[in-house]
Amino acid sequence: MGRGGHLPPGTLPKKAAQIGLLQLGYPEEYGGVPKPDIFFDVVTNLELARIGGGGVHPSLSSHSIGMPPILALGSEAMKARLIPEVISGEKISALAITEPSGGSDVANLKTSARREGDHYIVNGSKIFITSGVRADYYTVAVRTGEAGARGISLLLIQKGTPGFTQTPLDKMGWWSSDTATLYFDDCRVPVENLIGTENKGFGGVMINFNSERLNIAAMANGLAMVCMDEAVAWARERVTFGHRLMEHQVIRHKIAEMAKRILST
Ligand SMILES: Cc1cc2nc3c(=O)[nH]c(=O)nc-3n(C[C@H](O)[C@H](O)[C@H](O)COP(=O)(O)OP(=O)(O)OC[C@H]3O[C@@H](n4cnc5c(N)ncnc54)[C@H](O)[C@@H]3O)c2cc1C
Missing domain, CATH: 2.40.110.10 (Butyryl-CoA Dehydrogenase, subunit A, domain 2)
Incomplete structure (x- = not known):
């Protein structure tokens, strides 16, 4: 907003x-x-x-x-x-x-x-x-x-x-x-x-x-989830050099690392 x-x-x-x-x-x-x-x-x-x-x-x-x-x-x-x-x-x-x-x-x-x-x-x-x-x-x-x-x-x-x-x-x-x-x-x-x-x-x-402290940590975690959802949606939509970003291994690794860090907090 x-x-x-x-x-x-x-x-x-x-x-x-x-x-x-x-x-x-x-x-x-x-x-x-x-x-x-x-x-x-x-x-x-x-x-x-x-x-x-x-x-x-x-x-x-x-x-x-x-x-x-x-x-x-x-x-x-x-x-x-x-x-x-x-x-x-x-x-x-x-x-x-x-x-x-x-x-x-x-x-x-x-x-x-x-x-x-x-x-x-x-x-x-x-x-x-x-x-x-x-x-x-x-x-x-x-x-x-x-x-x-x-x-x-x-x-x-x-x-x-x-x-x-x-x-x-x-x-x-x-x-x-x-x-x-x-x-x-x-x-x-x-x-x-x-x-x-x-x-x-x-x-x-x-x-x-x-x-x-607990509430701010939960809020930060929720905002990180929003960022990850946005990143995944963009990686699925965006095409470069004939491939979606999501098809590149390095991008998939990055997203897996984001998910791991968010879900383990
Ligand atoms: C968006 C926002 C909303 C806020 N809302 C409120 C509110 O509604 N009411 C309210 O009263 N306050 C509010 N605050 C203030 C917030 O609580 C303070 O910013 C916070 O307490 C830190 O104080 P300071 O900014 O003066 O940093 P300082 O106390 O000057 O600290 C500076 C840095 O040094 C570190 N530090 C300080 N002492 C030590 C130590 N002993 N050992 C190691 N590191 C140390 C701190 O972690 C910090 O990184 C808000 C702040 C923001 C940014």
Whole structure:
């Protein structure tokens, strides 16, 4: 899908919700569809990769990284308000951890949140955030305490909060996925938007990591299958020097090697 796509903004999440895609793994009390095990995610990732456009699925599923910390640690009121809106495709959820100074070293993040009465005052920026421009709800990792993993908290920050702005990033690929830089400039966030306990947010960040790694691996495998199908179709169709590419032994070897590497992962 090209930049901007062909559907009016916001259409695809609602269509995905109509077939139950966004609800998978969320409790029934919030309108979710229970998921017996993680292999349901693996199959979903493999099949969605077969769209052939890498950005569509991450764009559709930013809630799968934005919402788990809320589901695990958020207050009952927060869950009851947000989850039904997000898994019905009405609202978009995003996760904001990575900063311009680095993403792998999460424990060293710098965006600060200083308590002032009934608010946190947030200052700093986040980068490479999926659904960063179009999201409504952002699960944001901030520093509320000491250096390192024990000084991190998670805040729910809503689009439109004064002092919170977003700019789109122009990527080389994945154009159908909106990726953005976020800026927090004396952004006042109500204390009831704290997700879980202050300074215990690092555990909330870690909740996502195992499933995220497995899902991205499944997506990469699905995309590799698409590439192989395309290569086989082309090798069967294309004729050079009186023969189809597929009739050349070297091409057959290449395709056999591709199949071996994809199927053995
Ligand atoms: C398309 C896209 C979407 C994204 N969506 C989100 C999102 O929604 N939310 C979000 O918070 N982030 C998101 N990210 C950011 C992503 O999580 C980070 O890019 C990632 O964590 C790596 O951080 P970095 O880019 O700052 O690289 P760095 O942390 O600077 O690392 C640079 C390189 O060094 C390697 N490296 C780092 N430390 C070590 C070490 N100790 N030993 C060996 N090698 C090391 C890394 O593997 C990497 O190859 C997205 C990124 C992309 C590209």
